[in-house]
Amino acid sequence: MTSKQKNSAVRPATGRLGILTPGLGAVATTFMAGVESIRRGRSKPIGSLTQMATIRLGKRTDNRSPLIKDFIPLASLDDIVFGAWDPIPDDALTAARKAGVLDERDLAPVAEFLQAITPMPAVFDNHYVTRINGANVKKGKNKRELGEALRKDIRDFKAKHALDRLVIVWCASTEIYLKPGPQHATIAAFEKAMESNDDQIAPSMLYAWAALMEGVPFCNGAPNLCVDIPALIELANEKGVPISGKDFKTGQTWLKTVIAPGIKARMLGLKGWYSTNILGNRDGEVLDDPASFKTKEESKLSVLHTILQPDKYPDLYKDFSHVVRINYYPPRGDNKEGWDNIDIVGWMNYPMQIKVNFLCRDSILAAPIVLDVALFSDFAHRAGMKGIQEWLSFYYKSPMTAAGLQPEHDLFIQQTKLKNTLRHLMGEEQITHLGLEYYA
């Protein structure tokens, strides 16, 4: 296909795009406040590829490196309309103040805008998130009815704001650990389980189901299963809707997926990697519950094994120990502190250590990811893509993959995959300047 043919195959981003978030907490409000601040020219979209990154096209000597947003037809920030669901009835301004991420001097100029965003009643159940209590909750005779109520919210929101398209990004609390079971195996089994109020159907799954039934792309920023079950993957394919997840790759795990490929690229060994965090926001409080932490732990632990491939390199990576801890420590608020102690091994087995002390701001790192996954998912939808969007793995700690495939965790391979997907969809040559054979 020629470049021109492919280009015209992507539907243009005409009209307004709604971005709905289940969850109106630290991440969602930082995202919304930031987009509005950028729209008013008060800040730059730092951390966002869709707004700031360029993409090389053709040979290096061609000198063609447009901004991604000038290369592909993305929705403009001015066309975005925000909405949310949350069991806590606070508007986005109150929620942002409580989250304590942004200073008052940054909130004041967008205060009125944030105040106008009030959460719709949530599908929420304390069984899945134990540390949160809120009255802004939907009632229904069973989970099917609750899912239908979410579908109606989506349709009403679209009509009220005269939207052309929508995307949903899960920015709500991490739910307890659930394993995929027979209830999640097929669409029919899933819908039956909704009707019988099966406790294997978590609220996050109902949001994902409602989105897909309404033809709305769905992105999962938390580690809970949510859309990552066979029934919903099947539904996404059937409805022709893009999905992606799980768990935004922000602080410590982001650095892990930068450092580990570096250690491996030099064929240095690893004896152990100890990661600990102190975190004082509500997310930290939810993760203080062992059931929610188990979900997060699974997501954080999987990264190193897939990058280092101990089966292929037993002399370097067999039996390394990997420990991840999250400690809830209220005084720190959203400003997480992470420590990593990495025991590596070099020539003639001599041990060395790397220490990383990362004083990061979780929601400041997560907000541009919400923007990018929303805009890229909307673009993918218009380009006719459906099902799991592996090229968005770049943004996730536990990337969703087709059944039986290992996810790709190396940030730089993920980046190449993302940019090559954009080149491919726009009919440009793919560039493999990374020398992917090193990682095979």
Ligand SMILES: NC(=O)c1ccc[n+]([C@@H]2O[C@H](COP(=O)([O-])OP(=O)(O)OC[C@H]3O[C@@H](n4cnc5c(N)ncnc54)[C@H](O)[C@@H]3O)[C@@H](O)[C@H]2O)c1
């Ligand atoms: N901040 C980061 O860097 C980062 C990185 C990766 C993943 N995440 C995940 O993103 C999510 C949001 O993080 P946060 O810091 O904003 O947390 P938060 O506690 O500030 O906000 C979460 C909000 O979700 C609401 N909620 C809970 N269950 C809900 C439901 N069923 N429907 C609608 N709303 C619901 C809560 O009431 C709360 O307001 C968490 O799951 C977190 O693990 C965050």
